[in-house]
Amino acid sequence: MGTIPPDMGNLETAVIPPYQGMYYPVQTSYNAYICDVKYPIKVSSDGIWFHDNALHYPLPVLLLQFALITLVSRILYFFLRPLKQPRIVSDVLAGVLLGPLGLSRNRDLMARLFPYKSMALLRLLSYHGIMFKLFVTTVKTDPAIIMRSGRKAVALGLVSLVAPCGIMVGLGYLLLYTRDLHPDVAPDSSIVVMALLLSTSSFIVVSEILEEIGLLNTELGRLAMLSSVINNAVGLFAITIVTSIKREKPLQSVRSLGLGAAIILFTFFIFRPWMRWVVQRTPKSRPVGGGTMVAVMVVVSMAGIVSDIGGATFIFGPILLGLAVPDGPPLGAAVVEQIDTVVSEVLMPLVYLSCGLVVEFSEVNDGSLQLPVVRSTLWTIVILVIGILAKLVVTIIPALYHNLSIQNALMLSFMLNFRGMVEVAHILIYRLDLANMGVYSAMLLASIGVTALIVPLVKTYYNPLGVNYSVGQTIQHLKPHMELRVVACVQDESAVPSIIHLLEASCADGGNPLCVYVLHLMEQVGRASSSFIKHKNKKGFINPTNMDRLLNAFINFEQSKKGQVPVQPFTAIAPHRTMHQDICSLALEKNAAFIIVPFMRDAGEDGEADRPNRTIISNVLSQATCTVGILILKDGTVLPNPTNSKQNIGVLFWGGPDDREALSYAACLARHPSVHLSVTRFVAAMDQDTDTKEMAWDEKVVEELKREHSLNENVVIREVVSKDVEKTVAQIKSIDNQYDLIIVGRSQGSNCFLDKGLAEWSEFPELGLVGDMLCSSDFDGFFSILVVQQHLKA
Structure with a gap:
């Protein structure tokens, strides 16, 4: 109960409007007195048509706050995306712009849009957003990834945590000793917490x-993820221990550690067996039951409450x-699909709003404050800046030690300094453990500022292939008896x-020896990290537990x-839009001359x-450093096996x-005895302009084919005069159902007229x-098509 204002001192004669639960009368500043009279709480407004002010009710105000943060965030992202900024930057900046540093500098406007008593509801939903977002993102994390981390990742993860944390803690204690930091403003615990928050790299954010x-x-991305896993695991454990034992009474620390141990036991001996049981009972073709999802969400909420009671913060459980x-x-x-969208698009904007509404430096600017407060705050910000720079620098040293180039070492250091949702959540949660709101504000802005600076640098200067595109192989220039290395990509059977x-x-x-690298492409679903699995070791041993029927078919062929x-079988688990990087990197690493990518035509009428x-x-066509062949399979057609029947190839x-x-x-292919090859050469009419140099190269390739297969009766070459588009199309249609496989270049020479009338x-x-x-429906024949693109050397 606040003090009753003078104009409402006589409750018997004063006109008291119906109590709306939180907001009436509207406060004009956060220092105003609020009169609370016990009437039934009404959450929603009757509407403006009934002369009811919606800003007097909690639900309309919450919806308005959500609309504001979403609108401002999307506008900022629209302008920042061309600058290669990640979405987290626009989200946090939107919260800051709506806070005391932006729109809410007007105290009356802030009192109406973000009333003081609305903060409890906003903070409650924000904490639930953090809790469920961290749960969903850790669901996508495979704990076994820690066991797959090599020495390089372990060294990078530990150095990037221990070194900057030690530098910041040491500098903080030195300033405490010299009295530059006042112990009441910056106690020991706040220095340690700040150092751990700045030194920890979140695996979730990096991924x-x-x-x-x-x-x-x-x-480099996979190395950054493995290193961040080590850094994150050790850093999170240290933060949990520090926050648990910094209690005033030893009994509180014991209770905190005991509840933490109880949550761990519950997770390992009850929750995880239950999850495995659900997986075993769920058929592959059917989704997880809705009741299971509700039960999981209830358990997550209870775990957050218990861990918060224990003092380990509500995110531990x-x-x-x-x-x-x-x-x-x-x-x-299923968890990611059903929960992540709601959490990310509804609850997380409220988290960023909560962060921005407490970003202010009034404690430092207030002239009434003691000088030690201002001085200690400024020195704390200096420690913060030194810590960020130290983390950037010390990460480069072990990277160079493990034979990374200077540029890649710098890019790796940048990746391990990505800041995002997890850091924002941690800073919001532990803000009371920091010196004051000025330090909190500086940490939040510095974290997002670092991300805004280094993400565009990584995106601009890191080349995933790491080579000049002039390096590459072509089948045409392959020397006789030189091994033909093929990367065969498959997604399904x-x-x-x-x-x-x-x-x-x-x-x-008698032809070129063949070596095949099979790459099984799997979409990354419900996972935070990509994987590239090599199934055969250097001694040729294959682990059958990691093989599936698809790869086994190629092993049987071997x-x-x-x-x-x-x-050599491989499996790549990655998002669809970046799968080409695994394909091109494998082809480059193995010095392959040919990449085969399947294209299924019958997946849909509109494509x-x-x-x-x-x-x-x-993406493969634009970035591959060798020849690319697109194998088009129409309506489930299968190319015949040349060991059992002949192959008619045109x-x-x-x-x-x-x-x-x-x-x-x-x-x-014509070297195989069961292959019958028919080449249809389209020759330009005499009145057409042609490139004589190109014609000379074309003639050389044709003559080489004639010379090599002069005694092969299965090879036939015929010439057709090409005059215009209509006649060329008619000649192409005349080959319908004559072949099992038709091979054609992706682009044609100057005597092809099709681009003049059919490109659109x-x-x-x-x-x-x-x-x-x-590939179109005009050709109803049951034949396959191989479209070939040659890699052009620069």
Whole structure:
């Protein structure tokens, strides 16, 4: 109960409006007195049509606050995204702009939009948002990743935590000793907490920002994630211990540690077995039951309450429970799918609003405060800046020791200094353990400022392939008897038989030896980290527990060739939009000359169902350092096995680099005794302008094919005069149902007229004009198509 204002001193004669629960009368400042009279609480307004002010009620005010933070955040993100800023920067800045440093500098406006008594409800929902967000993000984390961390990741993780934390704590105690820091303003515990918060790299934040900027499944990105796991685990444990034992009474510390141990025991012996039981009882094709999801959310809420009562903060229990949920489908993916959207889009904006509303430096600017307060606050900010710089510098040292280049070491240091949602939540939670609101504000702004600065630098200067694109292989320039290395990409079992039969035709006697690298592409669902798994070690041993039927089919192919065709199986788990990085990196590392990527035409009439796969293909075409072949399978067609029946292969040849590369690969296939090759060469009419240099190169490739297969009756070459678009299309349609496989270049030479009339009608531009035409519904034949793009050396 506040003191009753003078104009309401006589309650018998005063006109008292109905009590609305929180907001009436509206305060004009946070120092105003509020009159509370016991009437029934009414949460929602009757509406402006009944002359009712909605700002007097908690629910409309909450909805207004949510609308404001969401609107401002989206506007900021629209302007900051071209500057390569992550979304967390716009979210936190939106909260700051709505707080005392921005819109709420007007005290009357702040009292109406963010009434003092609304802070309890806003803070409650914010803490629930933090709790469930941390639970969902830790569900996506596989605890076993710690066991897969090598010495390099362990060294980087520990050095990036211990060194800057030690520097900040040491400097803080030195300033306490010299009395530059006043012990009442900056006690020992606040220095330690601040040092740990600034030194800890959140695995969740690192993985989310790397995924947002498209570097999650790069070599340096995976090293950053493994290092952040070590750093995060040790740092979180240290923060929990410090906050648990800094109690005034020893009994409180014992109770805090005891409740923490109880939560750990509950997680390992009750919650995790329950989660495993749910996974075992859930069929692959069916979702997790809604009752299970509700029960999980209730348990998470209770764990947060118990851990908060114990003094370990309310985030300890949800984080521990999240690690106990198996990541990926079915349970982990279901948790992420059903909870994450609501938490991220509804509750987390309220978290950023809560953070921004307490960002202010009034305690430092207030002239009535003692000088030691101002001086101690400024020295605390100096420690903060030194700590951030120390973390950036010391991380480079172990990176250089482990043979990383200077540029990559710097980029890795930047990645381990990403700040995001977890740091913002920790700073908000532990703000009362800091010296004052000035230190809290400086920590929050510095953390977001560091992220805003280094994320664009990483996105601009880190090249995932790390090479000049002039390096690369082509089939056309492959020397005789030189090994042909192929990267075969598969996503499901539908393309496996056709790819194996194509590889079978590529390894004829007397041709180039064949080596196959099979890459199983799996979408990252319900996981925070990407994975790149090598299933065969240097001695050729394969662990059968990690193999699936898809990869086993290629191992059986290797065994059928009796070791003449080595097969190296890999699995890449990554987001669709960055899968191309695993493909291109593997091809570059193995010095491959050919990448085979399947394209399923029957996924949908409008191609929308193919969009993720099409994105992969487009990115591979633009970034691969070798030849790329797109194997198009129409309506479930399967390329016949050349060991059991003949393969009729047709080549459509106009000229140009891609057509020459397609013809060179067809020449390799023609060496197989069961392959019947028919080359249709389209020759320009005499009145057409042609590039004589290109024609000379085209003629050379054709002559080499004739010379090599002069005695091969299975190879036929015919020439067709190409005059205009209509006749060219008619000639292409005449080959319908004649072949099992048609090979064509992605782009054609100057004597192809199709780009003059059909470019705007192309449904799949990544296939080229001819490939798109053959893939269209106008061709109803049951044949496969191989579209080839040659890598051009710079």
